[in-house]
Amino acid sequence: MSDKLLTELFSNEEAEVIEITGGRIVKTRLKSLGIIEGQKIRKISKVGLRGPVIVLINRAQLAIGFGMARRVVVRIK
Amino acid sequence: MKWVKRKHHPKLPPAELDIKSDILLVGHPNVGKSVLFSRITGIHTIASNYPGTTIGYTSGQMCFGELTYDVVDAPGTYSLEPLNVAARVTVDLIDEAVRIINVVDATHLERHLPMTIELLAQDKPIVIALNMSDEARHKGIEIDVKKLSQSLGVPVVPTVARTGFGIKDLIQKAFSLEIREQKIDKNETTHPGHHPHIPHHNKSQTAKNHEHLSEKDVWAKVGKIVDEVQTLHHHHHTFGERLEDLSVHPVFGGLTALLVLALSFLFIRAIGEFFISGKIGIFEQAWIKLPFGIETLFNVAWEPLMMKLSTLLGPGNFLHSLLIGTLVEGKIDFMQSFGLLTSGFFIPLGVVLPYIFSFYLVLSLLEDTGYLPRLAVFMDNIMHKVGLHGYAIIPTLLGLGCNVPGIIATRILETRRQRFITATLISISVPCAALQAMIIGLVGSRGVWPVALIYGILFISWIIIGIILRFTTRECKPELLIEIPPYRMPSFQALFSKLWMRIYGFLREALPIVIAAIFVVDILYLLKFFKYIAGFTAPIVTQLWGLPKEAIVPLLVGIMRKDVAVGMFAPLVLTTKQLITGSVILTMFFPCIATFVIMFRELKLKDGLKAIGIMLFSVLIIGTAVNFLLPG
Numbered sequence: 001m002s003d004k005l006l007t008e009l010f011s012n013e014e015a016e017v018i019e020i021t022g023g024r025i026v027k028t029r030l031k032s033l034g035i036i037e038g039q040k041i042r043k044i045s046k047v048g049l050r051g052p053v054i055v056l057i058n059r060a061q062l063a064i065g066f067g068m069a070r071r072v073v074v075r076i077k
Numbered sequence: 078m079k080w081v082k083r084k085h086h087p088k089l090p091p092a093e094l095d096i097k098s099d100i101l102l103v104g105h106p107n108v109g110k111s112v113l114f115s116r117i118t119g120i121h122t123i124a125s126n127y128p129g130t131t132i133g134y135t136s137g138q139m140c141f142g143e144l145t146y147d148v149v150d151a152p153g154t155y156s157l158e159p160l161n162v163a164a165r166v167t168v169d170l171i172d173e174a175v176r177i178i179n180v181v182d183a184t185h186l187e188r189h190l191p192m193t194i195e196l197l198a199q200d201k202p203i204v205i206a207l208n209m210s211d212e213a214r215h216k217g218i219e220i221d222v223k224k225l226s227q228s229l230g231v232p233v234v235p236t237v238a239r240t241g242f243g244i245k246d247l248i249q250k251a252f253s254l255e256i257r258e259q260k261i262d263k264n265e266t267t268h269p270g271h272h273p274h275i276p277h278h279n280k281s282q283t284a285k286n287h288e289h290l291s292e293k294d295v296w297a298k299v300g301k302i303v304d305e306v307q308t309l310h311h312h313h314h315t316f317g318e319r320l321e322d323l324s325v326h327p328v329f330g331g332l333t334a335l336l337v338l339a340l341s342f343l344f345i346r347a348i349g350e351f352f353i354s355g356k357i358g359i360f361e362q363a364w365i366k367l368p369f370g371i372e373t374l375f376n377v378a379w380e381p382l383m384m385k386l387s388t389l390l391g392p393g394n395f396l397h398s399l400l401i402g403t404l405v406e407g408k409i410d411f412m413q414s415f416g417l418l419t420s421g422f423f424i425p426l427g428v429v430l431p432y433i434f435s436f437y438l439v440l441s442l443l444e445d446t447g448y449l450p451r452l453a454v455f456m457d458n459i460m461h462k463v464g465l466h467g468y469a470i471i472p473t474l475l476g477l478g479c480n481v482p483g484i485i486a487t488r489i490l491e492t493r494r495q496r497f498i499t500a501t502l503i504s505i506s507v508p509c510a511a512l513q514a515m516i517i518g519l520v521g522s523r524g525v526w527p528v529a530l531i532y533g534i535l536f537i538s539w540i541i542i543g544i545i546l547r548f549t550t551r552e553c554k555p556e557l558l559i560e561i562p563p564y565r566m567p568s569f570q571a572l573f574s575k576l577w578m579r580i581y582g583f584l585r586e587a588l589p590i591v592i593a594a595i596f597v598v599d600i601l602y603l604l605k606f607f608k609y610i611a612g613f614t615a616p617i618v619t620q621l622w623g624l625p626k627e628a629i630v631p632l633l634v635g636i637m638r639k640d641v642a643v644g645m646f647a648p649l650v651l652t653t654k655q656l657i658t659g660s661v662i663l664t665m666f667f668p669c670i671a672t673f674v675i676m677f678r679e680l681k682l683k684d685g686l687k688a689i690g691i692m693l694f695s696v697l698i699i700g701t702a703v704n705f706l707l708p709g
Contacts, residue, residue: 065467
């Protein structure tokens with residue numbers, strides 16, 4: 001429906017990763033923790049003042065720095 | 078393929094060594110490889126509940142049948158693509174391994190299997206340890222081990238490394254693996270002028286007959302396997318999970334972080350003081366004072382003995398100055414006398430050891446419960462100010478215990494620049510536990526606020542130096558990306574064995590240096606060596622820093638041991654302001670010899686020299702600033 005950046009997602013919203021806009025290193029780092037296109041992702045929390053975003057994927061909690069979370073495009077179902 | 082990748086990252090330091098192993102433990106960070114390793118070899122290693130505890134690798138031996146085998150615990154890595162040091166080391170270790178135990182987390186199978194598939198393509202005999210299978214059961218995750226083993230084509234053994242469940246079975250399976258003839262081509266490796274990495278080309282050739290999968294296929298395959306073998310049962314939110322949610326909450330999480338830091342500090346102080354003087358309480362006021370403590374022990378049991386020795390030797394005698402030191406008003410003062418048998422024992426055992434114990438007790442608790450990654454999340458903003466990201470808080474906290482493990486732990490950071498900034502900041506403005514214990518002991522007698530002021534000044538210098546480093550070292554912005562482990566109840570046996578390892582490390586490594594430092598100081602005093610130096614450095618020490626010119630002596634001794642150096646402030650009769658300036662300068666001035674060596678090893682010569690330059694400049698400026706800005 002609507003594409004958003006991971007940073008713009010509200011807490012407790014669930015979405016699907018559509019695209020990762022970033023260099024090879026960013027993609028590889030995200031991939032190694034399971035953030036790949038098509039992956040379901042749920043935002044749990046975030047730290048204010050452009051702090052990290054905390055998400056749940058496959059029942060594991062990940063903390064993603066703001067600059068990196070901005071590279072993750074998600075789609076809410 | 079690995080060789081080509083390596084060319085793309087010339088900045089990464091080369092992996093340390095190629096080491097052969099009969100069994101290599103490989104897996105993601107924080108899956109319990111180190112605990113498993115301890116179980117197999119009986120060697121105690123430092124294990125914690127956060128990703129990246131094992132930096133470098135640990136090796137040990139085990140007996141099976143009549144033979145001994147080399148077992149190696151690889152650093153945790155999320156993939157075999159050599160993007161960071163841990164992955165590079167692991168890839169090299171795999172090349173040299175006979176068989177591999179791939180440790181996976183049973184609670185997050187889908188996240189661990191992609192690397193398992195990468196490992197299978199390496200064409201080595203593999204057995205899979207499905208670790209934390211007890212936690213999986215509690216979380217309502219059921220895994221069909223037989224099916225999983227069939228789908229992967231390798232044996233799978235459920236284990237619980239913490240309790241030892243399944244370890245025997247795992248070892249048996251590992252040794253019944255068929256070891257294929259390694260076709261490492263002798264003609265190739267002995268070929269003169271050949272690149273040493275040539276065997277890897279052959280590896281990719283042998284891997285060819287294995288199915289080669291693209292990234293998408295790997296994830297699809299993993300999805301399919303997981304769907305087949307894993308059943309999720311509904312389970313209620315446990316208390317631990319509620320705490321997990323709370324500690325990453327935007328508001329409560331931040332408050333929790335502050336509370337945890339404040340409580341940790343208070344606990345360390347309270348436990349340390351309890352062991353020193355038997356006092357139970359916070360700060361000055363004591364609720365209960367028990368009639369024992371290490372200090373009391375020294376005063377009641379050791380002092381009379383030493384006084385007897387003193388009269389026996391006769392003051393003024395060479396041996397007396399060496400063993401007992403100088404008497405203060407006809408009596409032994411364990412802080413000031415500076416003899417090998419008086420201050421030489423009292424400083425490390427009576428002042429520092431209690432704080433080493435309490436610091437590492439609290440740190441181990443934070444490590445094992447899994448709180449540290451959450452702290453990293455809330456420290457991310459502050460750490461960005463100094464050009465780092467939140468995870469750099471972990472080496473920094475370790476540095477508060479001892480700078481050496483702190484600087485080594487900077488390897489968990491991804492780039493050379495982050496490692497440089499973190500290590501430089503640790504060596505300049507993070508006081509180790511021994512130094513802090515002595516500062517609290519000596520300066521604390523003037524009240525709480527001078528001690529608080531020292532911490533405040535060091536923290537501000539840390540920020541200022543960090544900001545300058547951030548803008549002077551250019552590279553793309555570092556970003557935090559970590560897995561937050563679930564909270565776990567620490568195993569007290571593991572916790573105390575880790576605590577003991579750290580305390581033993583202190584006793585074995587620090588105690589001899591403390592005694593050697595006091596020996597050297599006494600000899601140099603007798604040779605009147607310090608008089609020359611004091612005259613030479615007087616302009617800086619007296620004019621800029623406002624300290625008596627003799628204060629250069631403790632500053633120089635600080636190169637050997639910082640705790641001994643603080644002790645040497647005692648006989649100088651300093652004002653409170655001078656004590657504050659002196660402690661700040663001592664912390665920042667040359668790191669102790671052990672830190673110095675590690676810094677050059679980790680940062681290499683050029684960056685090591687750069688860090689030393691920054692240190693000298695900072696100590697000059699900040700020492701002067703404190704002297705002129707602090708009201709007398």
